[in-house]
Each structure stands twice: as structure tokens, then as C-alpha cells.
Amino acid sequence: xxxxxxxxxxxxxxxxxxxxxxxxxxxxxxxxxxxxxxxxxxxxxxxxxxxxxxxxxxxxxxxxxxxxxxxxxxxxxxxxxxxxxxxxxxxxxxxxxxxxxxxxxxxxxxxxxxxxxxxxxxxxxxxxxxxxxxxxxxxxxxxxxxxxxxxxxxxxxxxxxxxxxxxxxxxxxxxxxxxxxxxxxxxxxxxxxxxxxxxxxxxxxxxxxxxxxxxxxxxxxxxxxxxxxxxxxxxxxxxxxxxxxxxxxxxxxxxxxxxxxxxxxxxxxxxxxxxxxxxxxxxxxxxxxxxxxxxxxxxxxxxxxxxxxxxxxxxxxxxxxxxxxxxxxxxxxxxxxxxxxxxxxxxxxxxxxxxxxxxxxxxxxxxxxxxxxxxxxxxxxxxxxxxxxxxxxxxxxxxxxxxxxxxxxxxxxxxxxxxxxxxxxxxxxxxxxxxxxxxxxxxxxxxxxxxxxxxxxxxxxxxxxxxxxxxxxxxxxxxxxxxxxxxxxxxxxxxxxxxx
Numbered sequence: 001x002x003x004x005x006x007x008x009x010x011x012x013x014x015x016x017x018x019x020x021x022x023x024x025x026x027x028x029x030x031x032x033x034x035x036x037x038x039x040x041x042x043x044x045x046x047x048x049x050x051x052x053x054x055x056x057x058x059x060x061x062x063x064x065x066x067x068x069x070x071x072x073x074x075x076x077x078x079x080x081x082x083x084x085x086x087x088x089x090x091x092x093x094x095x096x097x098x099x100x101x102x103x104x105x106x107x108x109x110x111x112x113x114x115x116x117x118x119x120x121x122x123x124x125x126x127x128x129x130x131x132x133x134x135x136x137x138x139x140x141x142x143x144x145x146x147x148x149x150x151x152x153x154x155x156x157x158x159x160x161x162x163x164x165x166x167x168x169x170x171x172x173x174x175x176x177x178x179x180x181x182x183x184x185x186x187x188x189x190x191x192x193x194x195x196x197x198x199x200x201x202x203x204x205x206x207x208x209x210x211x212x213x214x215x216x217x218x219x220x221x222x223x224x225x226x227x228x229x230x231x232x233x234x235x236x237x238x239x240x241x242x243x244x245x246x247x248x249x250x251x252x253x254x255x256x257x258x259x260x261x262x263x264x265x266x267x268x269x270x271x272x273x274x275x276x277x278x279x280x281x282x283x284x285x286x287x288x289x290x291x292x293x294x295x296x297x298x299x300x301x302x303x304x305x306x307x308x309x310x311x312x313x314x315x316x317x318x319x320x321x322x323x324x325x326x327x328x329x330x331x332x333x334x335x336x337x338x339x340x341x342x343x344x345x346x347x348x349x350x351x352x353x354x355x356x357x358x359x360x361x362x363x364x365x366x367x368x369x370x371x372x373x374x375x376x377x378x379x380x381x382x383x384x385x386x387x388x389x390x391x392x393x394x395x396x397x398x399x400x401x402x403x404x405x406x407x408x409x410x411x412x413x414x415x416x417x418x419x420x421x422x423x424x425x426x427x428x429x430x431x432x433x434x435x436x437x438x439x440x441x442x443x444x445x446x447x448x449x450x451x452x453x454x455x456x457x458x459x460x461x462x463x464x465x466x467x468x469x470x471x472x473x474x475x476x477x478x479x480x481x482x483x484x485x486x487x488x489x490x491x492x493x494x495x496x497x498x499x500x
Contacts, residue, residue, distance in 0.1 A: 032088030049236040055087035074126035101222040116221040130319035137227040139185040139218025184252035186216025241282035244299040266466030324381040326374030329458040337368040404461035408454040415449040453479035
């Protein structure tokens with residue numbers, strides 16, 4: 001009882017201190033008000049973030065009344081009961097309770113811990129639909145349900161031990177996987193029961209969620225939906241500004257396997273961002289090139305609704321992410337056209353492997369977009385480029401990228417030929433002999449050629465990056481050096497074989 005009295009005294013003082021600020025806001029629902037009364041004490045950072053959000057400072061009714069390109073609520077119909085108040089705790093954590101396996105009674109309210117994209121779809125239906133068709137939304141499944149990827153993951157994350165004179169690799173445990181590959185790809189959440197905790201207001205019951213915490217882009221949620229809007233629109237401000245800044249993308253795209261951020265930082269675009277972003281306005285919708293910002297961020301090229309100073313649309317807003325991309329320049333093993341479907345698990349090459357190309361680089365065309373679609377997507381991307389660059393510059397840039405893709409694919413093919421010869425001669429146990437293509441040192445050197453070096457060269461070319469990433473820093477120098485090492489490794493094994 002003493003703890004409860006102290007708690008309510010603190011709540012009362014806190015509410016009095018924020019009353020002027022709260023009074024200036026739109027009305028909040030009684031259920032959200034009840035949430036804030038406690039969580040203002042226990043989680044003041046969460047409440048403060050929410051108070052700064054657009055959700056807290058706008059009613060749904062006001063958002064629905066916005067006309068034209070500035071409109072941010074894409075759902076045609078929003079339930080009447082949600083329209084006249086701001087979007088608060090209860091509106092997100094209390095809706096669709098029957099759909100969420102983690103719904104539990106919390107001080108007389110049915111709430112769920114994990115807010116999913118299907119909850120956000122109540123107001124943002126179009127964005128939800130676009131994201132659902134996005135390869136990011138399938139990131140967990142595309143990794144977890146691909147046996148070849150599983151094998152690569154096992155050799156990277158697994159626990160290594162010397163057994164019977166050899167090196168054994170045991171599968172990684174769930175915690176290791178959750179903070180490694182599945183940190184970005186997303187975990188599969190499941191309900192593992194409940195637990196009782198002794199809190200300042202007495203004993204309370206809470207759900208136990210396996211795979212939590214996680215905000216990966218392809219997280220499989222407790223209502224069956226895929227993805228996490230909070231990957232980019234971080235809780236609890238859910239800020240457009242945060243999502244538009246490249247630092248957010250860097251959380252998963254820093255490299256060396258997907259070196260987008262580090263290449264961007266040393267590019268002319270990144271240089272301008274570092275120098276002038278303090279003068280830019282990241283909040284307006286639509287986003288006006290030349291007025292609100294003067295050089296692209298990741299969002300400007302891949303996501304945002306961008307207009308010119310006359311209000312003409314340069315790029316439509318999209319949450320599909322890859323509908324401006326014709327080529328997929330990272331992954332296994334060669335650069336290739338984007339897959340037709342976000343679900344890449346059905347893809348099989350001619351050899352029956354779950355890869356978008358054969359080991360000789362031949363694409364699995366049945367599963368990939370065609371040349372016409374590649375050109376259409378390139379045209380969409382180029383419209384953004386042409387807002388700041390002349391036609392000759394843009395055409396020259398993309399011609400150089402095409403050349404880079406061809407050259408890096410050729411270099412990777414050379415490395416693969418060497419490895420195939422090594423497998424054929426029995427110097428390493430490849431897939432044809434029931435072995436893994438990833439668990440021996442010489443195979444790892446082959447992985448380096450495409451997973452790190454070719455990828456970095458491609459990103460450097462695609463993003464007009466700093467020259468060093470195209471040459472010495474995970475670029476052409478280590479790529480050519482690794483091919484030389486593989487060649488010399490093979491010659492030494494041949495010499496040792498002949499000497500027997």
C-alpha cells in the first residue's frame with residue numbers, strides 16, 4: 001500500500017507539471033489517458049517521445065481532411081471511434097486484440113505488446129499493402145526457408161569445436177541467431193506462456209514472447225503479419241524525419257556484405273548530407289527537392305514522395321522499396337535481375353539449388369524480372385537523378401554501372417571456376433560430394449570474392465561512392481588478390497599431389 005501511495009503522488013506531480021503541454025494537444029482517449037498516468041512514471045522516455053509525435057498532435061479526423069499530396073492517412077475508412085482523438089497508447093496496443101496471441105489483461109485493459117503492420121494499416125492501408133509486397137517483408141522467411149542460406153548461416157554463426165581431429169560446426173543457438181542475421185531479417189515471435197512480476201503496484205502477469213525484442217524488417221508477428229514499421233519509423237515518435245535520414249538505414253546496410261551506408265557517407269551525396277543536412281527540412285510531405293533538401297538520402301531515391309518546386313511529382317511514395325531497382329547487386333552469388341516475387345523461396349537454378357543464378361552465372365530467368373521491367377524501373381530511378389543532374393551525366397553513370405556489373409560478375413565467375421576445379425580434384429568437399437560450399441577455408445575465400453568485394457565494388461558504382469571502396473577498401477584490390485590466392489592454393493595442392 002505504501003508503494004502505491006508513493007506512486008500516485010508521483011503521478012499527480014507529473015500530471016500537474018505537463019498539464020499546460022497536454023492542454024495544447026488534441027484530446028486523448030480515456031484509455032490512453034489511463035496508460036499515460038502510469039507509464040509517465042515508469043517509462044517517461046516513451047511518453048515524451050510519443051508527446052513529440054505527429055500521432056499525439058493530430059487527430060485522425062484532421063489527418064483525413066488533408067487533401068492532395070500532403071495527405072498521410074491512406075485508408076479510405078477509419079473506424080469512427082478512432083477519429084476524434086489523437087493516436088495514443090490504447091489506439092495502437094489495444095486494437096485487434098483477438099488477432100494477437102500476446103493479448104493479455106493489464107490493469108483491466110486488454111492490450112498486446114507487439115504492434116504489427118496490420119495494426120498500422122488501420123490508418124495506413126496503402127503503405128501496408130506496398131510493404132507487404134516488399135522483399136524486406138519476406139526477409140525472415142527468405143533466409144530461414146532457404147537451405148543454402150541456412151548452411152552459410154550455420155558456418156558463420158555456429159559454435160566451432162575440434163572433434164576427432166577435425167573441425168565440427170554446431171548450429172547456432174536461438175539467442176546468437178536473434179542478434180546476428182535475424183536482427184535485421186527479423187525473428188519469428190511466439191507466445192511461450194506468461195509470468196508474474198512483482199511491480200510497484202503489486203503482482204502483474206505479462207506474456208513471455210520468444211524472439212523478442214526484435215524490430216527486423218521481416219519479423220513474423222504474433223498476429224501472423226510480417227514486418228515491423230518501427231524498423232524505419234522508430235518508436236514512439238514514428239518520425240518521418242528519422243526514416244528519411246541515412247543513419248536509420250545504416251542499422252542494417254553498413255556492410256561489408258551490404259555496404260550502402262559506408263559508400264554513401266564518402267560519396268558526393270553523403271558529403272553534401274554531412275555538410276548541409278542541418279539546413280534541410282526532413283518533415284514535409286511531399287518532400288521538395290531543391291527547397292527541403294539538396295542532395296538525396298536513401299529515402300529520396302527509394303521511398304519518399306519527391307516533388308519539384310512547382311509541385312510536380314518527381315518520384316511517387318512507395319514502401320515496396322525495390323520498385324525503383326532493376327538489378328539486385330548483392331546476395332548469392334552474382335548480380336542479377338530483381339526477383340519477380342518478394343517470396344524468393346521457390347527460386348531454383350538449373351542445378352536445383354535455391355539460387356537466382358547457376359554457379360556459372362546463368363540467371364534463373366523464370367523467377368526474375370525481364371529486361372523491359374529492368375528498364376522501366378531504371379527510368380523511375382533516373383527521374384529522381386534528373387532532378388539534379390543533366391541527361392548526359394545520368395546516362396553516363398548508369399552505363400558505368402552496367403559495365404561494373406558485367407566485370408564483377410566475370411571476376412566472380414573466375415573465382416568460381418577455380419573453386420569448381422578444387423572440388424573436382426577433391427581438395428575440398430563441395431556440394432556434389434555431399435559437403436557444404438562454405439565450411440572450408442578455401443571456400444570462405446571464394447565467399448569473400450562475391451559476398452564482400454564484388455558487392456562493395458557494385459555499391460560503389462551504383463551510388464557514385466568514394467573511389468577507395470572501388471579499389472583498396474573491400475574493392476578491386478582484395479578481389480583480385482583473393483583470386484590470385486585461390487589460384488596459387490590450387491597450384492600448391494597440385495604440386496603436393498604430384499609429389500606423393
